[in-house]
Amino acid sequence: MRLDLSLYLVTDPELCAAHGLENTVLAAVRGGVSVVQLRDKHASDAELVPLARRLKTALAGSGVPLIINDRLEVALASNADGLHIGQDDGEVADARAALGPDAILGLSVQTHEQLARLDAARLDYLGLGPVFATPTKRDHAAPLGFDGLAELSAASPLPTVAIGGLKAEHAEAVHRAGAGGLAVVSAICGTPDPEAAARAFPRVFPPALP
Numbered sequence: 001m002r003l004d005l006s007l008y009l010v011t012d013p014e015l016c017a018a019h020g021l022e023n024t025v026l027a028a029v030r031g032g033v034s035v036v037q038l039r040d041k042h043a044s045d046a047e048l049v050p051l052a053r054r055l056k057t058a059l060a061g062s063g064v065p066l067i068i069n070d071r072l073e074v075a076l077a078s079n080a081d082g083l084h085i086g087q088d089d090g091e092v093a094d095a096r097a098a099l100g101p102d103a104i105l106g107l108s109v110q111t112h113e114q115l116a117r118l119d120a121a122r123l124d125y126l127g128l129g130p131v132f133a134t135p136t137k138r139d140h141a142a143p144l145g146f147d148g149l150a151e152l153s154a155a156s157p158l159p160t161v162a163i164g165g166l167k168a169e170h171a172e173a174v175h176r177a178g179a180g181g182l183a184v185v186s187a188i189c190g191t192p193d194p195e196a197a198a199r200a201f202p203r204v205f206p207p208a209l210p
């Protein structure tokens with residue numbers, strides 16, 4: 001099945017706490033998110049593994065893959081569908097070797113220099129951002145804007161998902177910039193009704209083909 005990056009939910013333990021993280025994820029999936037990434041910069045692996053396993057079970061049959069941010073050991077122990085790493089999270093080759101050929105492996109990219117030394121054959125997609133400055137991630141790189149996003153997307157040999165300050169109203173512009181979808185935290189997690197928030201994203205990306 002082709003990876004559908006159109007609406008990619010990244011969780012945040014604080015922003016998702018209002019309705020509980022699992023409830024938030026399930027509501028967002030009912031609302032149409034196509035990927036779920038479990039991201040928690042503070043919890044230990046031992047704390048994250050049971051949560052990841054519960055999410056994996058909850059997502060079974062939904063067709064929505066569970067991707068783990070940064071923590072290879074958590075991805076392996078929870079039998080998650082994939083891993084997302086940043087530029088400082090170790091070598092792509094090591095992650096691919098540990099995960100095997102079938103897992104989804106994504107990498108965050110902020111610059112053309114990073115694109116130029118990409119280990120593309122071992123990756124499935126790129127996260128491009130931040131498009132806008134956002135309080136959700138501390139110390140993020142300089143914002144790309146839609147022009148910067150379009151330049152990186154055009155140069156990318158892999159499908160891309162845009163991230164950083166994105167809301168439903170930005171879907172058209174992200175699509176025009178050539179990315180394959182929007183990755184969001186606060187536009188879904190930090191809202192009173194995560195299902196409605198996910199549903200509010202216009203379906204501007206072509207549907208995944210079997």
Ligand code: TZP
Nearest residue numbers: 134136137164165184185186
């Ligand atoms: N990486 C770049 S920006 C960001 C991450 C994880 C946070 C995006 O959060 P929000 O609330 O959608 O701006």
Ligand code: MG
Nearest residue numbers: 070085086089
């Ligand atoms: Mg990281």
